[in-house]
Amino acid sequence: MTPRSCPALFLTAPASHQGKTTVTAALARHHRNQGRKVRVFKTGPDFLDPYILERASGHTVYGLDLWMNGEDDCRARLHQAAADADLILVEGSMGLLDGTPSSADLAALLGIPLAAVIDAAGMAQTFAAVAHGLASFRPGLSFHGFIANHVASERHADMLAEQLPSHLPLLAALRRDEAVRLPERHLGLVQAQEIADLDARLDRAAAQIAATALAELPPAVAFPAVPQADVPKRLAGQRIAIARDAAFAFVYPANLELLAQLGAELAFFSPLADAALPDCDSVYLPGGYPELHLETLSANTALKADLHGHIQAGKPLYAECGGMLYLLDRLTNRQGDSAAMLALLPGEAVLQNRLCGLGLQEMAFPAGSLRGHTFHYTRLETSLSPTTHARKASGAGLGEALYRHKGMLASYFHAYFPSNPLATASLFLP
Template structure:
């Protein structure tokens, strides 16, 4: 178990950053299997996911039995990342951080995050079709920057013992072969057009895949090896995270959460509760009425897969329409935006009647879509977030603003406002600006009275 130092602002814990040379190498499969193995051994493992992904964390949370948060230096900020790692180090036997994309891709990249917190990296690489070349690639990664440390290689899709021997014999002495993972479809995690299939939909199937992966890694002693890596010293941020105290006290927020609306950052829920809000979850698919609440949050998800069910639930649609007409605050993100439009056309070209809170029609298109980091320039203040969708909308009203892209001058996602509804394709990361988020969910008079917090 991790131990605190003499100062309460420092904690020590073994930690490993699971990285890869590219997407699709098996990072999530390996991270989930390792988390399950440690959990089976009675260890407390805390897992984090690099970047804005909202699907992988749900899978990793099921595997580890612990909440999984995103770490992103741009979207969340260094102070937030530092605070989360520090808190995890105080309770965990091992911290796992899964990277995103290729290790050096993006700005900031996975390598930037690992370097900032001095996290040693285990490189997961799909070695199908190569042997000694895998050793050359990982050696190149290790030498590309002098501020990263490679703890070893996990060779995924390894065909045989001979295949393993060829790779291991070519590795430099400083980079051990930590484990090999066979080409086993029973371990692979199911995917669909926006990423992995949601954990809640295939919970039992995931359990079998986690256990299969845990058995493979246990036979090679991977957990024991990683628990023996030199521990990392984690420090709490000096200034902490700026929070308007009890800004949402006595406020109840209804949160849509079901198979159609599930792209929810755990950090967003934590932030709302830390501000004093009570959260009440409901299903736009199956519930006939809203819970008693003062504000609504309609997050992203897969409404296109449940268009018929959403359209047929007339009592829920009427309840949300009445809530809107009463000028109560509503935040709709991505899938929530599609739900607020007049119609939604699914992948089978079936048209479904939606809420009609905003003029316009939504429609699914091909596999390519908009994605990337953006800042939402809201009247309440700027909030950083992320866009990732395969749909388009048209016939919509004039937006009040557009997102600002992280690195590109072109306008980002449109931001709409009607009555107290704020809607956009952007998924906002609430901890980036707690004051602005609090204002979104308050009445107009209360939002006006709420003053910005220094550093928010």
Template sequence: MSFNKPALLLSAPASNQGKTLVSAALARAWRNQGYTVQAFKCGPDFLDPMILQTATGRAVYNLDLGMCGEADIAQRLYQTAAEADVILVEGVMGLYDGQPSSADIALKFNLPLALTIDASGMAQTFGALAAGLYAHAPGLRPAGVIGNRLGSAHHGQILRDSLPANIPWLGGMLRQDELSLPERHLGLFRANEISDLNERIARAASLLSSNGPVPLPPTTTFQPPPQNDIPALLSGRRIAIARDEAFCFIYQANLDCLQALGAELSFFSPLSDQQLPEADAIWLPGGYPELNLGALSGNQAMRQALQQAWQQGMPMLAECGGMMAASDSINASPTLGLLPGACQMQTRFQGLGVQFASLPEGELHAHTFHYSSFNSPLTALSHARKQNSQKPGEAIYRHGSLTASYLHFYFPSNPAAVARLFTS
């Protein structure tokens, strides 16, 4: 059966317009009005979904036509339409940035599009900018505009009056610098690093609701996609997953995929735990090992436990920060010593974008975004294929039972290949 549900994709003219805070405010405002809100994030981002999860109280999933694929997105939107009252999708960068872009997702899935525009230093141009963004792709469904960082209520009225009649005004948020979300080299701080995040979101929602309840967006019809059952290829297998301040970039979709494959999941901290949980395989996901080198280097018991598991041939997957931690060192500070080679932090990013990895186990979709470089005496098992370039992508290494790369793999893109990775 099909479902008709209020849905919205929130985008902006560019990055740094306040999309994440406005999205969180919208979600919290609707939640305060009694609705169950399911949020998504366009692109392969890990950090913005943490903020949105705080706002909604629900796990957040990614929508990316390159990494996730159209079928995966259709399945997630349909499942959400069956369970939630409102669907909210936060865009990535500017509306038309990237190939594919947030606009492509809005068009592909007929999602009403709202814009948030940083109105600092802007008056009537606000309306022209909004009208131009909608007109650039006539198939878009205008759902309205939110003015962000307003100077005053009068400023908001000027912005509202500048909009054409066919573009609704959804409200405005007065500029309050203390609500801004802190950032570092990989993006926003993790949600649990912002001690007053819940209060900031609540205040932002209050600003957005200052003139009354925030109206629900237009409805969209979600049709049932083809059934795609995942066989329980990991039934009875126990997978230990590193999860702490240094290992925190984990797609909820990946956890769901492992459980759908039948795996039993447990979590451990390479920073503070002294031993591994009972496991048949180990996953070291990405995160911030470079910010936790003291604890990582000092936990000799965990280093020995992981080295023993590797010597015994236990399947291991190390992604990005996980690969950095698995190497011999980061910035000359010793790490886990599972993968010959050294990592060095750089001042500019060294890899960015969606890539496709061909492994003996099968092809997996992935993405990369990192500021470190890795030098190893090992010969790469293979190199990924970039989405929009003929140049080789990230190297993929295999050292004994360890598979390691700067890539963050998207497990639902090939569950059977993932099952083989954690069993071979």
């Protein structure tokens, strides 16, 4: 297998909340509007930004993380995308050098040139100092240029650019515009399907790209091939019912694809709208926002009866984070509103004002370990004793608890299934 070349750009920033996702989405939508096929990737564990980027580009967005995915998985996904893409974009996470591994680690390994988004509000000549620091702090990184975000005027743009050296060009000065801002809530951006005017926002943001250097394709990057092992059909003949709606949307596309590669048939259902569970051998309850839909979930007693019947029949159920909260006796939101949930897993959870769990972790299941992450604002109280705890990637302290109860496996831990296909298959078998 030979390397494949494709124009590529890695969008980064000095910190979170600089506007990386909005700029990446605007860039993807602009080039898509020009008739180009754009493939976008998101670094690190993330469920919300990828759905925005998917709407912008028109293609599924996969995550890239050197620890969670592994280098081979990252390389294989980029090599596959380069087969027919006209442009590959990678959106970084947090700041360029933040985290282990960082966006800088990934960009350096892949050889993708960087474009840093800097929020220029309240900044003038200092912009050049920040840009110089990003470009020079770690040798070996290739910088394509810089993007000034939230610029107030043409004069402001000139002040930002005037002290930048020629080898660190200002690729774009994007004006402050409330009409392109993406709304947020406690776990990050509001889900794409909940933003009624998302396409209008994306097209308006894309219009700002047209008159800038970002309208031109970046340099081509060679993406080498990586041999991939065959996935055994351990789930052949198995039908997995997967919750999917506004309350349960936190699932990696790569997870669903791996289940299909393992031979499973996937059937989707909505705990918000469906009165019956699809005919199935096992159930997957991914994470999401059950705390935003307390009354609707609580009122769906017909589906509750079906899920109780599923467990009474001895069939497997695997739940992650929000899916686990749905299994509990009770769930309470930040305003103090509380509602009964499925009462399949003893305990209750309350949404907190502060983050309760964050970071990359590895969970040991009976058939092997899976890598993934945790990110939640709820505190769980349960009489159950954990079967085990995840190991934090940092090595400091215990990770999330794993609970086993009446054929159910539940945890705050979000697994990345391709990190261990055999362990994944075991989650959905008796």
